[in-house]
Amino acid sequence: MSAGTDPATLLLVGGVRAVSLGLDMAELALDQAHERGLRTHLTNQEAVLAATEAVTGRAGAVSAVDFAVPGESAAWALRQVADGTRFDAVLALQEMAQVAAADTAEALALPGNPPEAVRRVRTKDACREALAAAGFRQPAVRLCVDATEAAAFLAASTGPWIVKPRDAMGSTGVSRITGPDGLADAVALLPGTGPFLVEEFVEGAEYSVEGLFLDGAPVVLAVTEKEKVEPPFFVEVGHILPAELPDARRTEIERTVAAALDVLGLRRGAFHVELWLGPDGIVLGEVHNRYGGDWIHRMLGHVIPGFQVYGLIYDDLLGLPRERADLTPVRAAAARYLTPPPGTVVAVDGWEEAAAHPDVLRAELAVGPGGTVRPLRTSGDRAGVIVVGADTPDQARKLARELADSVRFTVESA
CATH class of the missing domain: 3.30.470.20 (ATP-grasp fold, B domain)
Structure with missing residues (x-):
């Protein structure tokens, strides 16, 4: 904090993704900053800024900075400071911007996580190795560059196994196999062509x-x-x-x-x-x-x-x-996702009634009539969600299930 009455400035590195969950997080984060009298400056990739006007309109200042380019966020922040801008705190909301935020906080000599610590937890196999070395129970894991290396790991370990990306989120590309016969299909599901992980199923x-x-x-x-x-x-x-x-x-x-x-x-x-x-x-x-x-x-x-x-x-x-x-x-809360069978949605019945329940904290329908329900392989394939509040966990669980079950999808199979 500076002397006098100047408010502190919060730098939100990487903004959010252009999805409803991310938008809600950013709006809440900005609102709680402004309640404290903080100035806010939000950075993100230019295309995402253009797609998230509900967020950019809330921020005090907005700049196009690509958090995915190593060093770019920190270099930009240093240039801003050299030109007279002051930043007092740095934070990232989304997963993929955590390293950029840590690098920026370090460059500005502000409180933050050590960049090497953030890189460690962002790299799944490195995090596993660090925890195992410290004596925490961890599944055996191997970083593989191709199916041949993965097959060798299967032969030397105990299945079933999980095949997953080294760096992704939302269950993207994650699948279980019980033997070498399933390896080719599992590798084909992975996003990109880089190294991937195979680990023992827990x-x-x-x-x-x-x-x-x-x-x-x-x-x-x-x-x-x-x-x-x-x-x-x-x-x-x-x-x-x-x-x-x-x-x-x-x-x-x-x-x-x-x-x-x-x-x-x-x-x-x-x-x-x-x-x-x-x-x-x-x-x-x-x-x-x-x-x-x-x-x-x-x-x-x-x-x-x-x-x-x-x-x-x-x-x-x-x-x-x-x-x-x-x-x-x-109190308690529960979330239940809607997972109708894959195909083209012809009709959705009961949604308005379920969403209007007084104990619903959030309700979102992702696929309506005319839309396509994809096979359930990643978080993005879910058709909607109902989040409820209740007095106890058991009450929250039951209510979320009841409301989700009351929504009826008519689906024409693909």
Whole structure:
């Protein structure tokens, strides 16, 4: 913060993707910044800025900077500072801009995560190696350049196996195989032609841990239970927050995740850590230096009344005084995705009634009459979502299911 009454300036590197979830995150982040009297400056790729006017119209200033070009965001920020602009905090909302934000914060000597730590968690095999070296349970994994290397890993390890991109999101290109016969099809599903990962499949219920860093230490806000489609794909179709777990198990999860984040070197912003509860205990999955997708940020805001998911991060980055609030969930929320069979949608019945339910926090229909439902292989193939709030996790789960089931799709098979 500068002397006098000049407001601090928040630099949001990488803006958001032009999808409803991203737009909502950015609008909420900007609103909570402005509530604190902060100036805001948002950067993103030029084409995305043009496609996200609802966000750019909220920001105090907007600049076209390509976060995907290594070093470009940091160099741009240094030029701005040399010309007299002041930045006081740097943050990225979306996954793909985390490295650019860390590089920029370091270049400006502002609080942020070490760039090498962010690169480590963004590179899935490097993150696995770091956690395994520190003694955390991890599935065996190999970075492969082609199907021949992948087949060699299969021969030397225990299946089933997961084939997935080294750097992607939304379950894109992720599939399970039970032997070499399925390898060619799994590789064909991968986006791009670069190196990919093959890792041993982990049995067990899946969860994620949501939280943020305050004063350099992780604060767990909630554990989320996941529901996924059956293999060979792993698209998430439901979330319940907070998960119903015994106190001892929840404490074990929180301590394990906190220790892992410390080993990985993350210190600022939000986190979303995936894990399995298997026969041998906790197995850590992917680590993200951001809030989870699938409307988890809105669910957190509901289950912890008065909690500002981004505002508290700004306070931490700027060193602003804050009251020690209780961040324990006192309510529950659930999300349920609509997954009709693939084909052309002829009609959708019951949507308006379901979306108008008083306990709905968010409802979005992605495919209407005349649209095409694709086979369910990635998050983008889901046909809609209903997010609800309730007093307990069980009530939230049941209501989300009931409302989702009340929406009836008439589909003409492809």
